[in-house]
Amino acid sequence: MCIGFPGKIVSIDDNIAVIDISGTQREACLDLLPDEVTIGDYVLCHAGYAIQKIDEELAKEKLDFLKELIEHEIY
Amino acid sequence: MKYIDEYREPALVERLLRQIHREMDMIARPVGIMEVCGTHTMAISRCALRDLLPGPLRLISGPGCPVCVTSVEDVDRALAFAGIGNVMFITFGDMLRVPGTERVTLQRLRADGCDVRIISSPRACLSLAERNPGKNIIFMGIGFETTAPAVASLILTASARGLQNLSVFSVHKVIPPAMKMLLDDPVLCLDGFLCPGHVSIVIGGAAYGFIPGAGAAAVIAGFEPVDVLEGIMMILRQIRTGERKVEIQYARAVREEGNPRAREIMYSVFEPCDASWRGLGVIEASGLALSDKFRTFDARRRFPLPEIRSKEEPGCACGSILKGVMTPGECPLFEVRCTPEDPLGPCMVSSEGTCAASYTYRRGR
Incomplete structure (x- = not known):
């Protein structure tokens, strides 16, 4: 039930955004977001609402670090 | 990045699994970790992660499906x-x-x-x-x-x-009051919680401070195989080193606050x-x-309702399964009288229920 999915914002009309999830488009209400978002941002959506903006920089940094640990045989 | 495929990469999964096996070898005792999110339950069953994890590491499904x-x-x-x-x-x-x-x-x-x-x-x-x-x-x-x-x-x-x-x-x-209750349960004797990723987007890491306070590990994890395995590995590292804290594996979506x-x-x-x-x-x-x-x-x-005399289905073990003290396979009704087509209890109805996950993926270990 708490299923959520990451989607990319393709348009915003007032407080409703259209988001793209691997080619499928859905509407998401932006009323619950703590920060401003713009077209191109990724948001995590649940039950028709965007509930958080995805931190792209942090995501990339963490994934790169994990890959680095593996590369250096630490994992 | 699309935040999905990158977290399903076989090479990453393989190495995380290797590290989990190493951690368990060093801990050298059985470990019990509970997940309290139906989406985790589904991800673990769908990817058959239980079959890939060391035997003494028990993943217990808790009350994660509303x-x-x-x-x-x-x-x-x-x-x-x-x-x-x-x-x-x-x-x-x-x-x-x-x-x-x-x-x-x-x-x-x-x-x-x-x-x-x-x-x-x-x-x-x-x-x-x-x-x-x-x-x-x-x-x-x-x-x-x-x-x-x-x-x-x-x-x-x-x-x-x-x-x-x-x-x-x-x-x-x-969810935190239910986790607190399960943490205090001497029968379950949990070593750590895989904390729910999407609930945590709203409540943040600070909401789980009572878990390390009670001596257990807490890691907020995402839902792809790499997320779940990295989360488990982080819990095991806390158990091995004796350090107890709330860590966020799912940092791309969950903030401390x-x-x-x-x-x-x-x-x-x-x-x-x-x-x-x-x-x-x-x-x-x-x-x-x-x-x-x-x-x-x-x-x-x-719309005030008259008093209703409610009664649960006799023999249904959903209550014990939600508490983590029974597995679906241990319920006498499972697969015999209770199936997704004709469910007797809610854990078999919901697509995220522990029994439905176990039935669908046939990994009811």
Whole structure:
């Protein structure tokens, strides 16, 4: 039930955004977001609402670090 | 990045598994980790992760599915609301086949002519209420902290638009009090929690401070295989080193402070109340009731119901399965009399229920 999915914002009309999830488009209400978002941002959506903006920089940094640990045989 | 495929990469999965095996070798004793999110339960079963993990590492599914933890009394109340004349009863799809007393379901009521609708976003209630001014629209608000802000936002919008014919039957719950209860259970003896990723987007890491306080590990994890395995590995590292803290594996979505705006909206409409959980009983301050300010939107105050004598299905082990003290395979009804086509208990109905996950992927270890 708490299923959520990451989607990319393709348009915003007032407080409703259209988001793209691997080619499928859905509407998401932006009323619950703590920060401003713009077209191109990724948001995590649940039950028709965007509930958080995805931190792209942090995501990339963490994934790169994990890959680095593996590369250096630490994992 | 699309935030999906990158977290399913076989090479990463393989190395994380290797590291988990190493950690377990160093810990050298059995370890029990509970997940309290239906999406984790599904991810673990779908990817058959239990088959890949070391034997002494036990992944226990807890009360992570809001549909499954809904008490039979609340299911019976939903059925009673749906049966009132001139009512349109709206809910999320998973609720439709959950049996109440004597195995009556919303689906059966709908077949008998009651107006029962399914939606995927609470916002759909607005247009249904506006298009049907002569009907009383009752929405069953169900879900943890991930969903409750969305329903609170619906009520705020309905209030601003002056909608008079919409009300909410809230069975919303908050998860930390249930985790606290399970942590104190001497039978379960949990070493750590894989904390729910999407609930944590709203409540943040700080909400789990009681877990390290009680000597257990806590890691908030995402839902792809790399996320779940990295989360497990982080828990094992805490167990091995003796350090106890709340860590966030799912940092791309979860912040330490959570989503304060979503919480503010949630608590502007709801207030904590005692709630009855299937399998766990009544837990203090674990539910969300509409506050007095929004009483006109409270279905229970608007449509008082007569007393209902509720009774759970005899022999159904959902309560013990939700507590983590039984596995689906240990229930005598599982696969014999209780199947997804003809479910007797909620854990087999919901697509995120422990029994449904176990049945679907045949990994009921």
